[in-house]
Amino acid sequence: MAGWPARELRMFHIQTLNQIAVCGLERFPRERYEVASEFSQPDAILLRSHRLGAEALHPGLKAVARAGAGVNNITVPAFTAAGVPVFNTPGANANAVKELVLAALLLGSRGILPGIDWVRSLTALDEQAMHATIEAEKKRFRGQELTGRTLGVVGLGAIGSRVAEMALGLGMQVIGFDPALSVDAAWRLPHQVRRMESLPALMARADYVTLHLPLLESTRHLLGREAFSQARPGMRLLNFARDGIVDDAAALEALRAGRLAAYLTDFPSPALMREPGVVALPHLGASTGESEENCARMAADQLIDFLEHGNIVNAVNFPTLVLERSGGHRLAVSNRNVPKMLGQLLSVLADANLNVLDMLNRSREDIAYNLLDLETAPDATVLTRLAAIEGVVGVRRLPPV
Numbered sequence: 107m108a109g110w111p112a113r114e115l116r117m118f119h120i121q122t123l124n125q126i127a128v129c130g131l132e133r134f135p136r137e138r139y140e141v142a143s144e145f146s147q148p149d150a151i152l153l154r155s156h157r158l159g160a161e162a163l164h165p166g167l168k169a170v171a172r173a174g175a176g177v178n179n180i181t182v183p184a185f186t187a188a189g190v191p192v193f194n195t196p197g198a199n200a201n202a203v204k205e206l207v208l209a210a211l212l213l214g215s216r217g218i219l220p221g222i223d224w225v226r227s228l229t230a231l232d233e234q235a236m237h238a239t240i241e242a243e244k245k246r247f248r249g250q251e252l253t254g255r256t257l258g259v260v261g262l263g264a265i266g267s268r269v270a271e272m273a274l275g276l277g278m279q280v281i282g283f284d285p286a287l288s289v290d291a292a293w294r295l296p297h298q299v300r301r302m303e304s305l306p307a308l309m310a311r312a313d314y315v316t317l318h319l320p321l322l323e324s325t326r327h328l329l330g331r332e333a334f335s336q337a338r339p340g341m342r343l344l345n346f347a348r349d350g351i352v353d354d355a356a357a358l359e360a361l362r363a364g365r366l367a368a369y370l371t372d373f374p375s376p377a378l379m380r381e382p383g384v385v386a387l388p389h390l391g392a393s394t395g396e397s398e399e400n401c402a403r404m405a406a407d408q409l410i411d412f413l414e415h416g417n418i419v420n421a422v423n424f425p426t427l428v429l430e431r432s433g434g435h436r437l438a439v440s441n442r443n444v445p446k447m448l449g450q451l452l453s454v455l456a457d458a459n460l461n462v463l464d465m466l467n468r469s470r471e472d473i474a475y476n477l478l479d480l481e482t483a484p485d486a487t488v489l490t491r492l493a494a495i496e497g498v499v500g501v502r503r504l505p506p507v
C-alpha cells in the first residue's frame with residue numbers, strides 16, 4: 107500500500123441508526139471496519155426505519171444502506187445529488203411479509219379475532235354452560251373461505267409475486283396490476299396470474315386486494331375515494347406496503363358504507379385503529395429473526411462491496427455496476443448525467459499520464475457512475491482536478507487489493 111494516503115487507509119466507520127441483526131454487523135471485517143451508533147462523520151450509514159434527511163450529509167459520507175425494502179424514510183434525492191448511493195435489500199424480507207399476508211387473509215375472512223375476544227369474556231360460565239353458549243352463539247363469528255375467491259395483487263415485485271404464488275396454492279384466482287413490472291419480476295411471476303391493465307379493472311374483480319408497492323409521490327393515496335368506489339361491495343383490503351398509499355379517510359368512509367368489509371393493515375392510524383372491521387398491526391411485516399438477519403447480511407455485503415471495490419448492486423438511486431478487480435488502482439467517480447463528462451474525466455487521466463486498464467460507465471436518470479482501473483496510482487492532484495470538473499459530484503480512490 108506504499109504511496110496510499112494514511113487518511114484513506116483508516117478504518118471505515120459504519121454508523122447504525124437502528125438495531126441491526128448481529129450476524130449482519132459481523133460481516134464487517136474487524137481489521138478494516140468499526141461499527142457503532144455514535145459516529146458523527148461515518149463513511150456509511152446502516153439503518154431500518156429511522157428517518158434520514160440531508161442533515162446526515164457530510165463530505166466523507168459514501169453510502170447509505172436500508173436493511174429492508176422501503177426507502178420512504180430516506181430523503182433519497184438529497185443523497186443522489188451529493189453522489190451518495192442509497193442501497194436497499196429487495197427480497198430479503200419478502201417471505202416474512204408473505205407469511206403475515208397469509209395470516210391477514212385468514213383474519214379478514216373468519217371470525218378469529220372477535221371469536222377469541224368473546225371466548226375470553228366467558229369467565230363466569232362453568233364447562234357445561236360454556237359449551238352450550240359457544241354452540242348456540244358461534245354463528246355470530248361465521249366467515250368465508252379463500253378457495254375460489256379472487257385476490258388482486260397491486261405491485262408484483264419480490265413480495266407481490268410470492269403472495270400471488272401462495273394464494274394460487276390456496277386455490278384462489280389471482281389477478282395483478284403493476285405498471286412498472288421489471289423483466290426479472292415478470293419471470294418470477296406464476297403464469298396463472300392474470301395481469302390487469304389498470305387499478306380500476308383489478309378493483310372491479312377482486313374479493314381481496316393486497317398492496318405490495320412502494321410509497322412514492324405517484325402512489326400516495328392510490329387507494330382513495332375513487333378506487334374504493336370501483337371496488338366490489340364487501341371487498342377486503344390488505345395494506346402491508348406503507349401508510350400513505352391508502353387514504354385513511356376514504357377507507358373509513360368505505361368501511362362505514364359496507365363497500366369495504368375489512369381493512370387489515372401494518373400501519374395503524376388514530377382515525378382507523380378502533381374502527382370495527384379494522385385489524386391493525388404494529389408494522390410487523392418484516393419482524394422475524396430470519397428476515398432481519400437476511401436484510402442485515404445483504405445490506406452489509408452490499409456496503410462492503412461498494413466501500414472496498416466501488417461496485418453497486420441494489421441501489422435505489424444509482425445504476426447497477428460491477429467490475430471485477432483486475433489489480434491496479436481503482437477510482438470511482440459519480441457525475442450528473444450530462445454530455446461530455448466521460449471525455450473530461452479521461453482527459454484529466456491522460457494529462458497525468460495514467461493508463462486506464464479497464465473501465466465501466468452506467469447512468470440512471472440524472473446520475474452517472476464510473477469505475478476506472480488505472481495501471482499506476484493517481485495522486486491527490488488528479489483527484490482534485492477530477493472533483494473540480496463541473497458536474498462531478500463524487501470522486502473516490504478505492505483501497506488497493
Ligand SMILES: NC(=O)C1=CN([C@@H]2O[C@H](COP(=O)(O)OP(=O)(O)OC[C@H]3O[C@@H](n4cnc5c(N)ncnc54)[C@H](O)[C@@H]3O)[C@@H](O)[C@H]2O)C=CC1
Nearest residue numbers: 175176261263264265284286287318319320346347391392
Ligand atoms: N410491512 C413491512 O414490514 C414491509 C413493507 N414493505 C413494503 O412493500 C413494498 C414492496 O416491497 P418489495 O416487493 O420488496 O419491492 P419490489 O421493488 O420488489 O416490488 C415493488 C413493485 O411495485 C411496483 N409498482 C410501483 N409502482 C406501482 C403502482 N403505481 N402500481 C402497482 N405497482 C407498482 C413495482 O413495479 C415493483 O414491481 C416496499 O416498498 C415497502 O414499502 C416491504 C417489506 C416489509
Ligand SMILES: O=C(O)CCC(=O)C(=O)O
Nearest residue numbers: 154155174175176392393
Ligand atoms: O425494518 C423493518 O422492520 C421494516 C421493514 C419494511 O418496512 C421494509 O423493508 O420496507
